[in-house]
Amino acid sequence: MKEVDQLLASPAALALIPLLGLAVDILAQLAQSRLPHPSGHVRKQFISFGIGGAATAGVLLSALLCQPLGPLDLAGTFILGMSTYAFLGFCFFNVINLNVSSLRIRMIMEIRRQHPNGVPVSALRARYGMAEVLDSRLLRLESGRQIERRGDRFYLRRGAVLHIAHFFSGLRALLFGRPA
Amino acid sequence: MTLLLTAVGLFLSAFAAHVALWRIRIPRRQTLTLVLVFAAVPLLAWAVARVVGATVAPAALPAIGLFYAGAACCYLITYAGVEEASPSLLIIRALESAADKGCSRVELAAIITEARFVEPRVRALTEQGLTIITPEGSRLTARGIRVARLAGLLARCFRINEGG
Numbered sequence: 001m002k003e004v005d006q007l008l009a010s011p012a013a014l015a016l017i018p019l020l021g022l023a024v025d026i027l028a029q030l031a032q033s034r035l036p037h038p039s040g041h042v043r044k045q046f047i048s049f050g051i052g053g054a055a056t057a058g059v060l061l062s063a064l065l066c067q068p069l070g071p072l073d074l075a076g077t078f079i080l081g082m083s084t085y086a087f088l089g090f091c092f093f094n095v096i097n098l099n100v101s102s103l104r105i106r107m108i109m110e111i112r113r114q115h116p117n118g119v120p121v122s123a124l125r126a127r128y129g130m131a132e133v134l135d136s137r138l139l140r141l142e143s144g145r146q147i148e149r150r151g152d153r154f155y156l157r158r159g160a161v162l163h164i165a166h167f168f169s170g171l172r173a174l175l176f177g178r179p180a
Numbered sequence: 181m182t183l184l185l186t187a188v189g190l191f192l193s194a195f196a197a198h199v200a201l202w203r204i205r206i207p208r209r210q211t212l213t214l215v216l217v218f219a220a221v222p223l224l225a226w227a228v229a230r231v232v233g234a235t236v237a238p239a240a241l242p243a244i245g246l247f248y249a250g251a252a253c254c255y256l257i258t259y260a261g262v263e264e265a266s267p268s269l270l271i272i273r274a275l276e277s278a279a280d281k282g283c284s285r286v287e288l289a290a291i292i293t294e295a296r297f298v299e300p301r302v303r304a305l306t307e308q309g310l311t312i313i314t315p316e317g318s319r320l321t322a323r324g325i326r327v328a329r330l331a332g333l334l335a336r337c338f339r340i341n342e343g344g
Binding site: 012014015016018019029030033034041072073075076077079080081083084087088090091094095096098099100103104105107108109111112115116117118119120121123124125128129130131133134137138140141146147150152153154155156161162164165168169171172174175176177 | 181182183184185187198199202203206239242243245246247250251253254257258261262267268269271272273275276278279280281282283284285288289292293294297298299301302304305310311314315316317318319320324325327328331332334335337338339340
């Protein structure tokens with residue numbers, strides 16, 4: 001046990017702890033996918049991200065506490081490790097989400113199904129009609145309580161997606177000098 | 181704390197360089213340029229550190245490097261949302277502009293159009309070398325087949341169903 005503590009206490013090994021957390025995140029998601037009644041994609045991803053985060057925090061703390069670090073260095077190194085795990089987890093989250101909702105990936109998969117024959121752009125347009133995309137997005141936003149339907153009209157609710165929209169507007173304004 | 185400040189400082193320097201470059205001129209190949217900026221800044225920082233005599237313990241480099249690489253990848257993913265608008269975000273912005281009046285499905289359908297979403301993505305697939313246009317239509321290139329295989333593998337492993 002002492003050898004494990006010494007190994008974890010080396011700075012190079014500290015860098016590996018977020019990778020270990022990511023591996024736990026991936027394995028937790030694989031395990032959840034194999035449950036007889038798996039939950040929705042986003043819920044599954046949040047649960048596995050949390051499990052990976054808990055593993056990262058636990059191993060990181062046990063490694064840091066056996067080092068002669070002052071409180072500031074201990075806090076700084078802990079934040080560095082947890083932020084690294086969060087970045088890696090965000091990347092994994094997006095790789096999975098691309099497969100769920102990216103129009104581009106769906107088109108690639110459709111063209112692959114027809115391979116080696118070509119797929120006319122008109123067929124792609126018909127297959128991925130905007131009516132289908134609009135309806136599925138409205139349904140998803142409504143079930144996620146980001147918007148609400150009253151009669152035949154839709155209204156905004158103040159939710160996380162609005163903050164994401166504001167973030168992108170701000171970033172566009174910063175980069176291009178305009179929010180469009 | 182030095183580790184954290186070095187890592188955050190490195191990322192903020194790369195972000196500042198990216199903003200400055202984009203304000204001067206928006207590159208034609210934005211994602212590729214962004215990757216080059218994020219790759220160049222640590223090398224530049226290393227050169228500057230050598231000139232001014234600042235040092236970082238070699239043993240600390242993996243932790244700083246992984247933080248920086250993770251943050252850069254996150255930003256690259258986020259930047260895809262700057263380059264291409266998402267239908268969900270456009271719906272939200274339209275509803276925000278409409279305020280108490282709200283929007284009907286027909287009004288929203290006027291915003292979520294094929295010209296805005298399907299055509300740019302079909303074009304992007306060709307520009308990225310994933311498809312080629314033949315007289316029969318779009319076909320996958322060898323690179324496109326590899327991407328499709330990887331996407332299929334992920335879908336099988338994580339039991340993902342396609343959604344809209």
